Amino acid sequence: MTSSPTPSLSLIPSASRPPGPTGSGSRTLAMAQSMGLVRSRSLQNRSCPKPSLLPRSSPVMSNGFAGFSFLIVIDFESTCWAEKGPGCFPPEIIEFPAVLLDTQTGHILDEFHSYVLPTETPQLSEFCTQLTGIRQDQVDTQGVPLPTCLYLFAQWMRKIQTHWNIVLHETRLGFRSTTFVTWSDWDFLVCLNSECRRKRITKPDMFNAWVDLRFIYTKFYARKPKGLQGALQDVGPQFEGREHSGLCDARNTAKLAWHLIQDGCPIGLTKVLGGTRVSDALRYQHVTSKPPNQ
16 A cells, blocks of 8 residues: 555556566466366356345435445455464465456356465465365465466456446446445455565555445444354345355355345445545445344
8 A cells, every 4th residue: 555646446457467478468367267267157166156146126225326336246265274373374365256246136247266376374274174165286286376366357357347348446427337345354454455565466456445345234234243144144045155165255245235235225435545546426325224134
């Protein structure tokens, strides 16, 4: 994060490219697709089924703010240990998933998924594998370094930006708005931010603004959720897939966002890091609601 203002984020900035000859971006993306790192709308994952989102009428918020046309839901998984203490290392991202949610229909339109190779603590703990379901051989053979993953994600962002005429973190005539959604601030503010600083990786400016859905859920329903699974149960649907799988968590967070929208909750930016310019109309505006179903 820099103290000086950053440029508008409507156009996704080029991420730091991994070493390679000029014009290697398309080959890198093609290779990633062939390895299954970048997943399309036709993705089928038996261990993590797509949530059953039922399309209903398009929401119009009580304050006149119709919200974002799309939400990009992200949920990192990282290295972890059963006991926390002085001997533990900082977390490193080992799974980077993202799903594109259409806020008018509740459908997931596209997905990105990549395993990430940890370099500070390359050996996953038994606790980490049991919790996340991510095996050592998956990060060793399918994982890519974090800078490469950020580059592949930026390529995916450009693809969806072009296909759906999207701008990020702002409103613009003739375009549709989107932003990032996470379950708590941990993914961007703690995990990604700290890892990029430690490894001296240039973090793309697009990650400087996001929606903390846990915060919005707590404010809107006036109650503290018992985790993502508990929050879903409070509003009706069940968690689908494996808890603490990044892709499953992202899909289920998208499902929860859809239900909040249907209940009349305006989804707005809750965290904007210093120097980042976003439209005030896209910031979160508190609306009180009845408690979710018991």
